[in-house]
Structure formats: structure tokens, C-alpha cells
Amino acid sequence: MSNEIVRASETAPPPPPEYPIDQVVFTPPIDIFETEEGLVLQADLPGVSSESLELQVQDNKLSLFGRVALPIPSEARLIHQEYQVGHFLRSFILSDEVDHERIAAKLNQGVLEVILPRLPKAEPRRIQIQVESKDG
Amino acid sequence: MPVFRWGQGWDPFRDLEREVDQLLANASLFHGIRFGRQYPPVNVYELNNELLLTAELPGTRVDDLEVLISGGVLTIKGKRSGPEGLSDDRFRRQERPRGNWQRSLTLPDHIQEDKMRAEFTNGVLCIRLPKAEATRPRQIPVTNGQPS
Numbered sequence: 001m002s003n004e005i006v007r008a009s010e011t012a013p014p015p016p017p018e019y020p021i022d023q024v025v026f027t028p029p030i031d032i033f034e035t036e037e038g039l040v041l042q043a044d045l046p047g048v049s050s051e052s053l054e055l056q057v058q059d060n061k062l063s064l065f066g067r068v069a070l071p072i073p074s075e076a077r078l079i080h081q082e083y084q085v086g087h088f089l090r091s092f093i094l095s096d097e098v099d100h101e102r103i104a105a106k107l108n109q110g111v112l113e114v115i116l117p118r119l120p121k122a123e124p125r126r127i128q129i130q131v132e133s134k135d136g
Numbered sequence: 137m138p139v140f141r142w143g144q145g146w147d148p149f150r151d152l153e154r155e156v157d158q159l160l161a162n163a164s165l166f167h168g169i170r171f172g173r174q175y176p177p178v179n180v181y182e183l184n185n186e187l188l189l190t191a192e193l194p195g196t197r198v199d200d201l202e203v204l205i206s207g208g209v210l211t212i213k214g215k216r217s218g219p220e221g222l223s224d225d226r227f228r229r230q231e232r233p234r235g236n237w238q239r240s241l242t243l244p245d246h247i248q249e250d251k252m253r254a255e256f257t258n259g260v261l262c263i264r265l266p267k268a269e270a271t272r273p274r275q276i277p278v279t280n281g282q283p284s
Contacts, residue, residue, distance in 0.1 A: 032227070040219075043232075045194065110259015
């Protein structure tokens with residue numbers, strides 16, 4: 001676990017106050033896998049459109065908040081329920097290995113994919129050693 | 137049979153639902169019910185002239201989704217595959233369900249099977265089940281009766 005460059009934040013922050021929360025908020029299930037270039041994070045956000053998704057990186061924290069919009073007219077009555085509908089909130093701590101400037105994301109059929117490229121490895125650099133001249 | 141893999145190992149950051157599962161697991165009565173439920177879970181909404189059946193199936197391709205109706209039984213089936221050409225050891229975390237699934241539901245009698253439609257939007261499947269004319273609410277005029 002120590003070398004993970006992305007990990008789930010230990011405490012989910014309260015949802016940003018600008019979103020009026022009228023529904024339950026869920027932690028969406030995610031996958032994280034490695035590629036040649038870095039990591040890919042996928043999150044299930046059914047019912048969330050790109051307009052209703054907020055994805056932000058602040059300092060080393062990546063947060064997602066997805067507002068669910070049901071394809072159901074408001075006058076519809078729920079007569080049988082097996083799952084609960086809610087918004088989605090989750091945040092992750094990114095390590096310094098992730099190149100924050102090149103993070104990219106797309107949303108397709110309720111799945112958010114975030115590309116987290118690794119920073120290019122720094123070239124080894126020779127450090128000059130100065131010899132202090134000792135007088136007397 | 138649905139074949140799903142949930143996240144591997146212990147993970148303190150599970151989603152709320154699974155935390156609830158944990159709580160319910162302690163009350164063993166609910167254990168079987170929670171884990172024995174069918175996939176995908178569905179909700180049914182009622183409107184005056186139709187029923188709407190919804191299921192959350194994020195990441196499923198429309199081509200991998202099948203909706204069949206036969207003799208009053210609605211069958212939905214599909215699959216969700218992981219990223220192609222990616223071995224399991226590349227995964228740092230794996231919580232999203234995947235695999236093949238199928239579910240059949242018996243429809244009420246009054247559904248017009250030939251007029252059903254299905255849409256898949258933002259990973260949510262919505263099947264529209266129009267009610268037969270006879271079952272739609274109908275205004276019945278009340279007239280003054282002859283006083284006896």
C-alpha cells in the first residue's frame with residue numbers, strides 16, 4: 001500500500017455547499033489500473049451527465065461530485081424499489097508522481113475515466129562537490 | 137448466472153451500501169436477502185399511461201444489452217467486460233462489478249407488449265411499458281339520479 005500513487009481519501013469531505021443536496025450521496029465503486037503512461041481511474045456514476053459532473057484537483061486531492069438526473073418525469077410514482085438513487089461523491093489523494101497538469105477525464109455511459117499520467121522521470125544529475133580550501 | 141468480482145481484499149473505503157451490508161450481516165436474518173438479490177436491481181415507476189422500469193448499468197455498451205419480451209415475461213441481459221488486454225495484476229483497486237448477467241421479470245397483464253420501448257442514457261436503462269387502454273384511468277361522469 002505504501003507505494004500507491006493514488007489512494008482513497010480517508011475521510012470523504014462534506015459535499016461542496018453550492019450543491020443543494022436533495023438526495024442520498026453514495027461513494028461510487030472505482031477501478032484503478034496501471035498503464036505504460038501512468039494510472040487510469042474508472043468510476044461508476046450511473047445517471048450523471050458531463051454537465052452535472054464536477055471534477056477538481058486541488059493541491060494533491062482529486063475530488064469528484066456527480067449529480068444524478070433521473071430520466072423519469074417528476075410526477076411518476078415509485079411503486080417498486082430495489083435500489084436507491086443518489087448523487088456520487090469521492091475523493092482521492094494523488095502522489096507527487098502524478099503529473100497534475102496532464103490529468104484528463106471523459107464520461108461515457110455513466111462511467112468516468114480519469115487518466116493520471118506519471119511525471120516524466122528526472123534525468124540523473126551530477127552534483128559538483130566543492131572542496132573547501134583550508135588555510136592554515 | 138451472474139459472475140461478479142467485487143473489490144479484492146479488505147478496503148476501509150467501501151461504499152455506503154456495503155457498509156450497510158456489513159451492519160445487516162450482523163443481523164443474520166437479512167444476510168441471505170441482501171446477498172441473494174438479483175442483478176441488476178430495478179425500480180418501477182408508475183405514470184397515468186405507462187410504467188417505467190429502470191436499472192443502473194454503467195459502462196455497458198448498447199450492443200451488449202438485450203431486452204426481450206415474450207409471453208408477459210421481460211428478460212434483460214447483458215455483459216460488462218473490463219478493459220481489453222489488461223492483466224489482473226495491473227489493477228491497484230477493483231470494485232466495479234463485471235461479467236454476464238440476466239434477469240427475467242413477470243409483467244403485469246395490462247401492458248401493451250408491442251408498444252414497449254427502451255432507452256439507455258448515462259448508463260441508466262429505462263424501459264417504457266405502456267398500459268393497455270382499459271387500465272388507464274377514465275373519468276366516469278356522475279349524473280343526478282332520479283330521486284326515488
